[in-house]
Amino acid sequence: MFQVPEVSYEEAKRMLEEDSNVILLDVRTPQEHAQLRIPNSKLIPLDELRYAYKDLPKDKKYIVYCRSGERSAFATYFLRHMGYEAYNLAGGILIWPYEKVSGID
Structure with a gap:
């Protein structure tokens, strides 16, 4: 399998508090996002990311999450391949x- 850079939840929280250029990206389904999410996260479901990534600013850093880390690993790999810091x-x-x-947010 491929390797992607990971951050722990402690590190993610610190990055979000200290750097206004960090965006929390949820790649789960809209239903999962509505059920439970991390506050201020932006929803782009994994199956839409291949089209929607173009609307994401490249000068930001992205912390990508899903339910357990598998879908977000694919999304992180894709975003890094497209030139994003994720x-x-x-x-x-x-x-x-x-x-x-x-x-619903």
Whole structure:
């Protein structure tokens, strides 16, 4: 399998707090996103990313997450291949111990 750079949830939280150029990208389905998500995350489902990535600013850093880290690993690999600075959130939302929200945003 391919290797992608990963960040721990502690490192991701620090990056989000300290760097306004970091965007949290959720690549799960809209239903999963509405059920439970990390606050202020941008939803682009994995199956739409191959088209929607062009709308993402290249001067930002992306922390990509899904449920457990598998879909986000593919998304991170793809984004890096397209020239973006992207990191996979290790373990996904399953192990995110900080605030989570639900409902339509």
